[in-house]
Amino acid sequence: MLVPKTQEEIELLRLNNDLVSRTLAEMAKIIQPGITTKKLDRVAEEFIRDNGAEPGFLGYGGYPATLCTSVNDEVVHGIPSTYELRDGDIVSVDCGTYLHGYYGDSAYTFTVGEVSPEVQRLLKVTKESLYKGVEVAIEGLRIGDIGYAIQSHAEAHGYSVVRELVGHGLGRDMHERPEVPNYGNRGRGPKLVSGLVICIEPMINLGKKHVYQEDDGWTIRTLDGKPSAHFELAVAVEKGKADVLSTFRYIEEVLQNKN
Numbered sequence: 405m406l407v408p409k410t411q412e413e414i415e416l417l418r419l420n421n422d423l424v425s426r427t428l429a430e431m432a433k434i435i436q437p438g439i440t441t442k443k444l445d446r447v448a449e450e451f452i453r454d455n456g457a458e459p460g461f462l463g464y465g466g467y468p469a470t471l472c473t474s475v476n477d478e479v480v481h482g483i484p485s486t487y488e489l490r491d492g493d494i495v496s497v498d499c500g501t502y503l504h505g506y507y508g509d510s511a512y513t514f515t516v517g518e519v520s521p522e523v524q525r526l527l528k529v530t531k532e533s534l535y536k537g538v539e540v541a542i543e544g545l546r547i548g549d550i551g552y553a554i555q556s557h558a559e560a561h562g563y564s565v566v567r568e569l570v571g572h573g574l575g576r577d578m579h580e581r582p583e584v585p586n587y588g589n590r591g592r593g594p595k596l597v598s599g600l601v602i603c604i605e606p607m608i609n610l611g612k613k614h615v616y617q618e619d620d621g622w623t624i625r626t627l628d629g630k631p632s633a634h635f636e637l638a639v640a641v642e643k644g645k646a647d648v649l650s651t652f653r654y655i656e657e658v659l660q661n662k663n
């Protein structure tokens with residue numbers, strides 16, 4: 405049995421996830437060839453603190469930064485560094501906050517300069533897969549319905565779903581029950597109840613599904629070296645339609661004005 409949040413808790417989670425969404429929009433403004441992932445990290449940390457919150461990832465399980473910045477074949481948990489983003493790269497920026505005793509957690513994969521149509525399509529389909537998952541995050545369905553929706557959309561386009569990393573419940577802890585795999589079978593797994601808050605975060609590979617962890621103890625990469633995309637939203641399960649607590653609206657407004 406999964407524990408739903410009260411409406412008060414959902415509002416605190418909304419506050420956190422809205423701040424994460426606005427922080428990611430700040431990243432959208434400055435991502436361009438030549439900027440280092442460390443610079444992104446510093447700007448994000450400052451923005452979060454200026455808004456009265458703390459970075460949610462910094463120190464979490466010993467993680468050393470505010471953001472995870474995962475470039476190209478890096479799937480997730482890339483550590484910000486002196487690497488300068490290059491024309492044609494993609495970078496998943498995953499961000500967390502901690503405010504009023506609750507966490508925020510969302511991610512968006514950005515393009516840097518001109519990205520090949522093949523990779524742009526991977527990003528589009530990964531984001532669509534996330535929305536397919538959100539559509540079925542409704543009372544009465546099950547965790548397996550979310551995984552099924554994501555997996556079938558991604559695989560229909562010839563992509564593969566990472567198995568080792570999954571979405572999760574979100575609340576007073578960043579990783580709560582249940583696990584939310586991006587693959588699965590319809591009608592299987594724990595039942596979704598109204599008020600349950602989960603992060604849905606497909607990690608979709610252009611090539612094969614296999615990944616490995618680097619010697620830094622964090623960075624996850626594709627085994628075949630092909631690119632991987634990652635998008636994450638926090639949602640509260642409700643009857644008929646999920647209450648989406650984070651948003652890509654701020655990011656996409658910035659990107660529209662950029663191009």
Ligand code: MF3
Nearest residue numbers: 460461464465467472498509
């Ligand atoms: N968004 C990531 C996740 O849910 C959190 C990064 S883990 C951290 O898996 F340790 F870096 F914080």
Ligand code: CO
Nearest residue numbers: 509603605636
């Ligand atoms: Co997450």
